[in-house]
Amino acid sequence: MHKTGTAWWQHGIVYQIYPRSFQDSDGDGIGDLPGIMDRLDHLVELGxxxxxxxxxxxxxMADFGYDVADFTGIDPIFGTQEQFDxxxxxxxxRGLKLILDFVPNHTSDRHPWFEEARRSRDSARRDWYIWRDPAPDGGPPNNWLSNFGGSAWEFDAGTGQYYYHAFLKEQPDLNWRNPAVREAMYDALRSWMARGVDGFRVDVIWHLIKDDQFRNNPISPGWTPGMDPFHRLVPLYTADRPEVQDVVREMRSVIDEYDDRVLIGEIYLPLERLMAYYGVDLAGAHMPFNFQLIDAPWHARTLEGLIGDYEGAxxxxxxPNWVLGNHDKPRIASRVGPAQARVAAMLLLTLRGTPTxxxxxxxxxxxxxxRxxxxxxxxxxxxxxxxxxxxxxxxxxxxxxxPNAGFTTGRPWLPIPGNFREVNVEAQSGDAGSMLSLYRALVALRRSEAALSIGSYEPVSADGDLLVFQRVSAGDRFAVALNLGPTPARVDLPDRFAGGRVRLSTHLDRSEALRGTTVELRGDEGVIVVPAAP
Incomplete structure (x- = not known):
């Protein structure tokens, strides 16, 4: 426990690494575990x-690691078991924690379990996956769709049945109604925790149980042909089934067999359904991932509303927890522009809850x-x-x-962005006004002030492009004022901030005292204000 009485995953900050893209140590163009080891100083300096x-x-690697062929091993592309240890x-x-991605919904079609399951209908592991006879016309058993396009059913000629895959056909779904599947996967979790892993982010946890009657999903009334074809149907019978809560509760009980571990669920669901994954009496996921900042329009009133709704729910x-970006969604700087990306950084690192x-x-x-x-x-x-x-x-x-932004001496698996000569760690480390300097300053302030990490959230009335709130803990108080527009604006803070001081600006260039309770914001600027000293 932290001195504030919170667990590390409550007061801490999580940093997601996509291993293929972080640092390559052997020149094959793909990031690896030794590369991550070599770059840990960056994470320590970031805070x-x-x-x-x-x-x-x-x-x-049909889906770059989300098609797992062995849940307890390390792919040679990334390194060895010894290098992982x-x-x-x-x-x-270095005082950090390590969280692994866990992918329980499906395996690779080359996993030994599936290879055995497809040998015959009488295979000992046949029921580890989801099989159905063809429809009367010989086609798929129902209308279920793959998230990656087309039908979610793939015909297996050798056994004359279809198997279900929520994603690629190379990723057959496991049958989580089978107790043997559950125990095998829980044993995999135990094996990693025994090796020191501090927790798991669980991939598509809301998908684990499917309708046992295999009913057709209903047509989505709002879908148009230009949209993602998966959204043509409402996944009523293929995701967020009531029985999945039993699985989440069981998984949490496995995590709790070890001290001080965390269970994080990847869940893209409406707010009221997301909250169910905390579980009855909080016996579910410690943190069902909250992706609202990723998907929301970047408007002050919209964000103010979703923050309030989330806190209230x-x-x-x-x-609580907050996420600005991940490996599945466009980057925040591309979504809102480079200027607002600085404001977004301040928002993420001053909201109540764990930031990723x-x-x-x-x-x-x-x-x-x-291309x-x-x-x-x-x-x-x-x-x-x-x-x-x-x-x-x-x-x-x-x-x-x-060359290659210092990522590899070989040919990178994806092209290096064209702006790497200006936008890189080395250049920004030496620039007091850079985005990296802003992140370091925000993280350092958050770590030093309990009000910004675990304090309460109190909204402050604002209009236009302004988003304003307070963070409060044990008498310590901060005001956060964000201008989500390009036009300068004036913010009137609560009376207790009269004569206060700007502690940090997203421009990293001011620390002046306020005149009264008013703070002047430039366009695309956010500030953190502290009250005057008593």
């Missing part, structure tokens, strides 16, 4: 508390254009031309102005 690694398990030890030596004792940073966002990295011949993402290949590809936000980390 984060935990490292979350996207999948590093053995995989044919060394990484865990080094992370812990949390179950008693439920711990996506690698490179601390530099203001943007989506990088990917058709450079596309690697199977989502883009399956559903081309709709802007759904995830390669643009997965490009290599920009370390320096050296």
């Amino acid at each position: 984060v508390d935990a490292v979350w690694l996207s999948p590093i398990y053995p995989s044919p 060394a990484l865990v030890a080094e992370v812990h030596r 949390l179950p008693p004792g439920g711990w 940073l996506y690698y490179g966002d601390e530099l203001g990295m943007e989506n990088s254009p990917i 058709p011949d450079q596309v690697r993402d199977p989502f883009e290949k399956n559903v081309p031309g709709k802007g759904l590809g995830r390669d643009p936000q997965r490009t290599p980390m920009q370390w320096s102005a050296a």
Whole structure:
């Protein structure tokens, strides 16, 4: 426990690494575990508390690691078991925690379990997956769709049945109604925790249970042909089934067999459904991921409303969390522009709850254009031309102005963004006004002030492009005033801030005392204000 009485995952900051893109140590163009080890100084200097690694398990890489062929191994692309153990030890030596991605919904079609399951209908592991006879016309059993385009059913000629895959056909879904599947996956969790892993981010946790009657999903009334084809149907019978809460509760009980671990669920659901994943009596996920800042329009009143709604919906004792970016969504600097990305950084690191940073966002990295011949993402290949590809936000980390941004001595697996000579860690470390300097200052302030990490959230009335709130803990108080527009604006803070001082600006160039309670904001600026000394 922290001196404030909170667990590390409550007062800390999580940093997501996409291992293929962080640092390559052997010149094959793909990031790896030794590369991550070599770059831990960056995380320490940034001031984060935990490292979350996207999948590093053995995989044919049809979906770049989310098609797992062994839930307890390390893919040779990334390194060895010994190198992983060394990484865990080094992370812990530096006072950090390590979180692994866990992918329980499906396996690779080359996983030994599936290879055995498809040998015959009488296979001992046949019921580890979801099989159905063809429809009377020989087609798929029902209308269920894959998230990656087309039917979610793939015909297996050898056994004359279809198997279900919520994503690629190379990713058959496990049957989580089978107790043997559950126990095998829980044993995998135990094996990693026994090796020192501090927790898990669980991939698509709301997908784990499917309708046992295999009913057709209803048509979505708002869908149009230009949209993602998956959204043509409402996934009523393929996700967020009531029985999934039993699984989440069981998974949490496994996590609780070990001290001081965390269970984080990836869940894209409306607010009222998201809250169910905290579980009855908070016996579910410690933190169901809150993606509202990723998907919301960047308008002050919209954000003010969603923050208030989220705070109001949390179950008693439920711990909040916030995410600006991840490996599946366009980068924040591309969504809101470079100027507002600085404001977004201040918002993320001053809201109540645990923030998650996506690698490179601390530099203001943007989506990088990917030519058709450079596309690697199977989502883009399956559903081309709709802007759904995830390669643009997965490009290599920009370390320096050296060739390939210091990421690799070989040919990078995805192209290096063209602005790497200006936007990189080395250049920004030496620039007192850079995005990296802003992130370091925000993280340091958050770590030093309990009000900014665990304090209460109190909204302050504002209008136009202004978003204003207070953070309060044990008599300490901060006001956060954000201008989400390009026009200068004036903010009148509560009376207790009369004669207060600007503690930090997103421009990193002011610390003046206020005249009265008024603070003048430039366009695209955010400030943190402290009251006058008593």
